[in-house]
Amino acid sequence: MAKNNDKELLSLFRDENTRHHAFNIIIRKYQERLYWHVRRIVISHDDADDVIQNTFIRVWNGLEKFHEASKLYTWLYRIATNEALSFLKQYRKKFIIPIVTVENILENSLESDSFFNGDEIQMKLQKAILSLPEKQRLVFNMKYFDEMKYEEMAKILNTSVGALKASYHHAVKKIEKKLGKG
Amino acid sequence: MDESSNISPRLTKIKRGNPYSVPENYFEELPGRIQEAIHVQKETEPVKPFTFRFIRPQLAVAASIIAFAVIGYFGYKLIHSDNSASELTSGEIAEYVEYYSSEIEEDMFIEMLEENKLPEADYSDLSDEIITYLVDENIDYQSIIEIL
Numbered sequence: 001m002a003k004n005n006d007k008e009l010l011s012l013f014r015d016e017n018t019r020h021h022a023f024n025i026i027i028r029k030y031q032e033r034l035y036w037h038v039r040r041i042v043i044s045h046d047d048a049d050d051v052i053q054n055t056f057i058r059v060w061n062g063l064e065k066f067h068e069a070s071k072l073y074t075w076l077y078r079i080a081t082n083e084a085l086s087f088l089k090q091y092r093k094k095f096i097i098p099i100v101t102v103e104n105i106l107e108n109s110l111e112s113d114s115f116f117n118g119d120e121i122q123m124k125l126q127k128a129i130l131s132l133p134e135k136q137r138l139v140f141n142m143k144y145f146d147e148m149k150y151e152e153m154a155k156i157l158n159t160s161v162g163a164l165k166a167s168y169h170h171a172v173k174k175i176e177k178k179l180g181k182g
Numbered sequence: 183m184d185e186s187s188n189i190s191p192r193l194t195k196i197k198r199g200n201p202y203s204v205p206e207n208y209f210e211e212l213p214g215r216i217q218e219a220i221h222v223q224k225e226t227e228p229v230k231p232f233t234f235r236f237i238r239p240q241l242a243v244a245a246s247i248i249a250f251a252v253i254g255y256f257g258y259k260l261i262h263s264d265n266s267a268s269e270l271t272s273g274e275i276a277e278y279v280e281y282y283s284s285e286i287e288e289d290m291f292i293e294m295l296e297e298n299k300l301p302e303a304d305y306s307d308l309s310d311e312i313i314t315y316l317v318d319e320n321i322d323y324q325s326i327i328e329i330l
Binding site: 027036040052 | 223
């Protein structure tokens with residue numbers, strides 16, 4: 001079986017007898033890329049683990065109705081992004097008075113993360129990324145780390161290529177400024 | 183090198199690697215844990231009986247029709263109710279008058295009395311028995327007669 005072919009995987013998923021097997025292959029194929037995307041949004045491994053599990057549960061529940069209007073990969077990425085952003089939104093709701101912001105919490109997670117292996121300058125970069133507005137942060141991560149094309153990002157984030165380019169440009173300038181400080 | 187290199191000399195110097203890591207065997211175990219979570223979800227999902235699922239739309243239609251019929255019936259009763267004064271007790275009338283007395287004008291009252299004229303009062307046969315009763319009860323019957 002050409003297990004990397006999404007079309008074949010989807011047709012296997014639609015068959016009751018091969019559904020679990022097909023889904024297992026889909027998870028193995030995409031789990032790492034989706035996990036790292038989510039991890040950069042929520043920072044902590046435990047939170048990323050929760051989000052990625054919820055993502056794949058949603059995928060399981062919705063895959064039968066997926067009509068291939070977009071690529072499977074794009075659809076999965078969109079679900080993972082939405083799950084991660086919803087997770088942060090729930091966090092925000094907990095703090096009505098913004099003495100402690102979600103960004104503060106994420107920065108604390110980053111500093112105390114035992115699964116962060118970067119050096120000092122990488123830590124500084126991550127902190128600079130955390131200081132960006134949410135959308136810019138998302139765009140920066142997808143472009144800089146995932147090296148995703150703007151056209152692909154536009155499909156996932158449901159926005160225009162021009163807006164994404166502008167967001168990325170602003171993000172880079174702000175990060176550069178932050179890196180230049182002390 | 184991407185288009186940001188011109189505006190980000192510091193950023194381009196940083197190693198573009200992934201600074202994060204995961205626990206050992208995390209990606210080997212993740213598919214199994216996800217399948218397990220899906221299995222648990224399926225088991226805990228409340229299963230509706232087939233017959234209920236099948237007749238649910240019909241039940242909804244029937245409930246809507248009954249609700250419309252009930253609302254229509256009571257609406258009709260309310261609009262066409264003939265709550266005439268003849269069905270009211272004297273107590274209810276007194277209560278009504280007391281409550282709305284400020285809104286009822288004296289002239290209107292007199293007019294109503296004129297229309298439904300009562301027979302003239304005849305106090306000539308005020309018997310001794312009644313006068314004795316009033317005296318016994320310490321009621322000043324003279325003043326009553328004067329008023330009348």
